[in-house]
Amino acid sequence: MKLVLAIVHDEDGNRVLGELNKKGFSVTKLATTGGFLRAGNTTLLVGTSKEHVQTVIDIIKAKCSSRKQIATSPTPSTGAAGLYVPYPVEVEVGGATIFVVDVEKFEKV
Amino acid sequence: MKLVLAIVHDEDGNRVLGELNKKGFSVTKLATTGGFLRAGNTTLLVGTSKEHVQTVIDIIKAKCSSRKQIATSPTPSTGAAGLYVPYPVEVEVGGATIFVVDVEKFEKV
Amino acid sequence: MKLVLAIVHDEDGNRVLGELNKKGFSVTKLATTGGFLRAGNTTLLVGTSKEHVQTVIDIIKAKCSSRKQIATSPTPSTGAAGLYVPYPVEVEVGGATIFVVDVEKFEKV
Ligand SMILES: Nc1ncnc2c1ncn2[C@@H]1O[C@@H]2COP(=O)(O)O[C@H]3[C@@H](O)[C@H](n4cnc5c(N)ncnc54)O[C@@H]3COP(=O)(O)O[C@H]2[C@H]1O
Ligand SMILES: Nc1ncnc2c1ncn2[C@@H]1O[C@@H]2COP(=O)(O)O[C@H]3[C@@H](O)[C@H](n4cnc5c(N)ncnc54)O[C@@H]3COP(=O)(O)O[C@H]2[C@H]1O
Numbered sequence: 001m002k003l004v005l006a007i008v009h010d011e012d013g014n015r016v017l018g019e020l021n022k023k024g025f026s027v028t029k030l031a032t033t034g035g036f037l038r039a040g041n042t043t044l045l046v047g048t049s050k051e052h053v054q055t056v057i058d059i060i061k062a063k064c065s066s067r068k069q070i071a072t073s074p075t076p077s078t079g080a081a082g083l084y085v086p087y088p089v090e091v092e093v094g095g096a097t098i099f100v101v102d103v104e105k106f107e108k109v
Numbered sequence: 110m111k112l113v114l115a116i117v118h119d120e121d122g123n124r125v126l127g128e129l130n131k132k133g134f135s136v137t138k139l140a141t142t143g144g145f146l147r148a149g150n151t152t153l154l155v156g157t158s159k160e161h162v163q164t165v166i167d168i169i170k171a172k173c174s175s176r177k178q179i180a181t182s183p184t185p186s187t188g189a190a191g192l193y194v195p196y197p198v199e200v201e202v203g204g205a206t207i208f209v210v211d212v213e214k215f216e217k218v
Numbered sequence: 219m220k221l222v223l224a225i226v227h228d229e230d231g232n233r234v235l236g237e238l239n240k241k242g243f244s245v246t247k248l249a250t251t252g253g254f255l256r257a258g259n260t261t262l263l264v265g266t267s268k269e270h271v272q273t274v275i276d277i278i279k280a281k282c283s284s285r286k287q288i289a290t291s292p293t294p295s296t297g298a299a300g301l302y303v304p305y306p307v308e309v310e311v312g313g314a315t316i317f318v319v320d321v322e323k324f325e326k327v
């Protein structure tokens with residue numbers, strides 16, 4: 001048994017979830033926040049057998065797309081604080097960040 | 110060290126948590142959503158030594174019970190979209206879905 | 219690849235997050251609840267290579283501090299229910315509780 005943890009955009013969350021469910025996978029959804037942009041995103045937990053992990057990853061990749069987002073440049077850590085003027089920075093936010101973790105024991109009651 | 114991740118019904122969450130705490134276990138609670146029913150549920154994280162994992166699982170099983178819930182049938186993926194009328198479907202929702210993951214390093218400060 | 223899961227106080231969350239980001243780490247933040255005190259806390263997920271795990275742990279330790287919090291004593295499980303009067307209990311709440319989990323597969327799209 002494996003646990004797939006995928007961080008995706010809120011806008012792609014429902015589409016990925018619907019496709020995973022349609023293909024027979026159970027998913028638990030967490031409302032999370034990206035640390036850098038401080039914007040809400042979605043983390044999906046999908047427990048599945050080792051043989052199905054690649055299918056889950058392919059579904060996530062197919063339904064997620066990267067996009068550009070604006071962030072404010074972080075405050076510098078040097079002594080320039082008094083002269084610092086935050087400026088907008090464009091970052092490429094990936095469609096999905098996926099971690100696969102081994103599950104030693106799995107039980108359903 | 111092991112990390113027990115248990116997805117339970119909101120209604121059972123407090124009862125399980127109280128029993129785990131009473132028996133000396135520390136728990137962190139996450140408010141999550143079931144992907145299929147799109148209803149809120151509770152995910153509990155319990156970090157504990159290998160010897161205590163079975164006790165944690167037994168407590169969760171003892172305090173959780175499965176129940177029937179109504180879901181709307183998912184939209185078909187075939188070309189029947191124009192003729193599709195959603196109908197209520199009854200699903201058996203388990204009392205708890207439990208994953209046990211190995212912890213390589215554990216620190217408390 | 220490893221996944222660091224750190225449960226910290228809400229008040230320290232932003233400071234830890236800012237320092238991790240400044241040092242080049244990506245973090246996903248979860249709003250969680252401590253099971254014992256039933257108070258909100260913050261769980262940070264940091265996926266990073268094996269070589270950087272200690273740096274992540276050191277940053278979390280440096281930016282988090284333990285503090286005392288008041289909890290109501292739990293209701294006894296013995297027959298004393300009729301005579302039971304809850305009393306305030308002071309507990310030491312650690313600065314951070316850190317779990318490091320192995321990641322078998324990591325993908326970004
Ligand atoms: N320290 C840093 N310095 C410079 N630029 C930085 C940075 N941290 C993040 N970024 C950039 O900002 C985007 C949004 O990051 P955020 O932390 O809000 O939102 C992240 C975070 O919630 C999660 N994530 C990505 N990698 C992660 C990891 N290794 N561990 C935990 N969460 C991760 O996925 C979301 C999208 O990440 P993605 O990498 O595609 O896109 C990132 C990346 O392009
Ligand atoms: N392998 C796994 N990985 C991650 N999370 C898992 C999981 N197995 C269960 N869960 C979590 O536990 C909740 C209850 O699942 P259970 O399988 O007992 O009860 C399920 C099952 O009887 C049914 N179901 C779920 N996914 C289905 C699917 N793709 N097709 C048909 N029925 C499904 O609907 C009930 C409610 O599902 P829902 O997704 O709302 O809520 C799920 C989900 O949040």
Ligand SMILES: Nc1ncnc2c1ncn2[C@@H]1O[C@@H]2COP(=O)(O)O[C@H]3[C@@H](O)[C@H](n4cnc5c(N)ncnc54)O[C@@H]3COP(=O)(O)O[C@H]2[C@H]1O
Nearest residue numbers: 130133134135136137155156252253254255310311312315
């Ligand atoms: N092994 C583990 N698995 C999962 N999550 C863990 C964990 N160890 C700690 N945590 C998380 O970190 C928070 C702070 O825990 P700490 O042990 O420093 O500080 C704890 C501890 O001093 C005490 N405490 C917790 N559980 C107890 C219990 N069963 N009996 C007596 N005291 C307890 O109350 C404080 C606050 O606990 P609370 O549950 O509200 O909040 C906990 C919980 O959310």
